[in-house]
Amino acid sequence: MRSGHAQRWVDGNRVELLENGEAYYPRVLDAIIAARKEIFVETFILFDDKIGQPFQQALIAAAQRGVRIELTVDGYGSADLSAAFIGEMTAVGIGFHVYRPQPKVLGVRTNLFRRLHRKLVVIDGELAFVGGINISHDHVADFGPSSKQDYAVEVQGPVVRDIHRFCELSVAKHALKTHTRHHWWRRHRKAPVAPALAAVGPVRARFVVRDNDRHPDDIEREYRLAIKAARRRIIIANAYFFPGFRLLRNLRDAARRGVDVTLILQGKPDMWYVKWVAENLYEYLMKAGVTIHEYCERPLHAKVAVIDDDWATVGSSNLDPLSLYLNLESNLLFLDGDFNHHLASRLRELMQSRCRRVEWTALPKRDLRRQLFNFVIYHLGRRFPAWVGWQPAHAPLSSPDAASSIAESAENPRPR
Numbered sequence: 001m002r003s004g005h006a007q008r009w010v011d012g013n014r015v016e017l018l019e020n021g022e023a024y025y026p027r028v029l030d031a032i033i034a035a036r037k038e039i040f041v042e043t044f045i046l047f048d049d050k051i052g053q054p055f056q057q058a059l060i061a062a063a064q065r066g067v068r069i070e071l072t073v074d075g076y077g078s079a080d081l082s083a084a085f086i087g088e089m090t091a092v093g094i095g096f097h098v099y100r101p102q103p104k105v106l107g108v109r110t111n112l113f114r115r116l117h118r119k120l121v122v123i124d125g126e127l128a129f130v131g132g133i134n135i136s137h138d139h140v141a142d143f144g145p146s147s148k149q150d151y152a153v154e155v156q157g158p159v160v161r162d163i164h165r166f167c168e169l170s171v172a173k174h175a176l177k178t179h180t181r182h183h184w185w186r187r188h189r190k191a192p193v194a195p196a197l198a199a200v201g202p203v204r205a206r207f208v209v210r211d212n213d214r215h216p217d218d219i220e221r222e223y224r225l226a227i228k229a230a231r232r233r234i235i236i237a238n239a240y241f242f243p244g245f246r247l248l249r250n251l252r253d254a255a256r257r258g259v260d261v262t263l264i265l266q267g268k269p270d271m272w273y274v275k276w277v278a279e280n281l282y283e284y285l286m287k288a289g290v291t292i293h294e295y296c297e298r299p300l301h302a303k304v305a306v307i308d309d310d311w312a313t314v315g316s317s318n319l320d321p322l323s324l325y326l327n328l329e330s331n332l333l334f335l336d337g338d339f340n341h342h343l344a345s346r347l348r349e350l351m352q353s354r355c356r357r358v359e360w361t362a363l364p365k366r367d368l369r370r371q372l373f374n375f376v377i378y379h380l381g382r383r384f385p386a387w388v389g390w391q392p393a394h395a396p397l398s399s400p401d402a403a404s405s406i407a408e409s410a411e412n413p414r415p416r
Contacts (some may be wrong), residue, residue: 004292009206010201013157014281015332015339017314018131018292019346020143021139025051031123038068040122040167044077044115044316045134048085055135056089063092070094070171074116075101075133077243097171107305117327119152119316125164125194128155130207130332132239132303132316139301146270148301149236149350151343153314153332158197159205165194166330171321204335210317211328219331220324224250230259233270235347237264237302240318241278247319248281255289264302264351267294293355303331306344310335312341320327 018024039062046052063069071089073081075098090096099116121129131152133139139148155163172210180400210219220243227234232256240403241263255261263285269275275294282292303323306312315331317323334340349359 006356008162009204009335010157010159010162011204012201013155013159013203013205014201015203015205015334016154016334017339017343018129018133018152018154020141020148020150021051021133021219022141024129024131025055027055027154028121028129029058031121031127031129033064035062035067035123036412037124038122039124040070040120040164040171042116042118042120042167042170043071043135044074044117044119045136046071046073046078046081047136048081048132049137051137051140059094060092061085063089063094068095070097072097072099072116072168072171073238074099076111076115077117087344111259112340113322113326115322115327117316117323118209118330120163120167120330122160122164122167126156126160128160128163129153130155130163130316130330132301142154145298145318148270148299149295149297150301151304151314154334155205156197156270157200157203157205159207159332161194162207166207187316202336203339204331206333207330208315208333209330210324212326217263217324219315219329220244220247222313223305223319224335226305226311226313227251227254230254230307232308233260233262233344234307235264235344236305236319237261237347237350238305238319239266239301239303240274240300240320240323241265242281242320243324244321248284249320251290252285252288255285261285261290262351263290263292264300264347264355265292265294266300267296267356268299270299270301279364282358286358286360286363292358293351294358295350295355297354304343304347306347308340310337310340312336312340312343340403 009112009264010402018027041059046055048056059069059071069089073096078098100111100114102111119129119131119133129152132150133148133152137143139150141147143322208222209215210216210217224247227247234251251261251263265278266274288293301398303317304312304314312334313331314328314334317327317329317331323329
């Protein structure tokens with residue numbers, strides 16, 4: 001295992017599942033309002049809408065009462081924010097950071113890959129929220145038919161220290177890249193160690209990240225280890241499903257040895273190609289006995305899984321090349337029977353009431369052209385991360401004066 005932050009199992013935590021924005025946003029806002037010292041936020045998308053505006057105002061109010069705030073957004077996902085919206089925050093001392101802010105070239109965005117896709121909130125180093133929910137209106141049902149089905153967790157206990165330290169290091173590292181020379185003793189400096197947090201519950205947890213440095217495949221590896229160790233059941237709900245061959249083979253092998261393997265994927269996708277790409281893998285998996293359900297009520301944005309009776313994960317990482325090989329991602333892993341069973345029950349309810357099971361008769365007919373096309377697409381999908389990897393892997397966060405560079409709006413939709 002690679003050395004570094006966020007790689008240990010920690011006992012003594014409390015975790016609560018938050019389903020969709022209706023459960024998530026009130027809890028996050030209450031935590032911000034109650035914050036005493038410090039707030040870290042990392043999010044792919046922050047929109048100036050009916051969700052983003054109260055969030056912004058709560059952060060401004062916290063800053064005005066002396067709370068330190070570090071807010072980091074992605075330069076692609078949050079590119080529509082206006083200079084005025086950002087300026088209201090920086091004017092009260094909020095640290096506003098943009099990951100890879102890049103202007104358009106001939107009207108086209110060039111920061112398509114290596115996105116900051118994490119969704120993290122840490123309050124006072126004691127309370128954290130981790131999951132797949134962005135700060136935008138489309139994660140609540142009143143947005144309409146295209147609102148997202150998604151999950152996050154609220155966690156307290158010793159594992160929050162790992163999440164807090166990670167956020168502190170992330171801001172410090174990119175501030176260092178932006179404002180100082182790269183002396184070796186500064187590049188390798190350590191963040192101050194926060195005091196240990198008391199045990200507050202029975203849950204064993206582990207914070208895992210994926211980056212383009214020391215943790216390039218950590219989340220995929222955790223999935224693969226858990227799948228290979230599975231003996232009874234696997235339920236994976238994932239919005240963008242196009243993993244590499246090794247993970248696919250692990251799922252197939254688990255089903256062949258008698259594990260009940262179930263996938264919940266998009267049936268009403270937010271982008272047309274998502275379902276089409278995943279369908280190319282259906283026959284390979286179903287031949288081995290994998291059951292596939294498509295969620296058809298609205299777009300599925302979930303990134304969660306349960307395996308056997310205790311292992312579970314909730315986070316930001318999809319099972320596709322962008323998340324597994326390029327984006328900055330974070331997941332929490334849990335070993336706890338109660339949380340595992342609760343998440344599994346929510347996923348079973350989803351399957352029973354709002355999904356359709358994929359049957360053999362619904363699979364696309366096989367012909368030479370489709371088989372050839374599937375072969376090309378699959379191997380292209382496997383290898384394009386390496387090709388994209390020729391680009392520089394790291395770009396510093398911007399300082400607040402990048403507001404103008406991300407204020408340019410884009411007309412094309414963005415995967416979330």
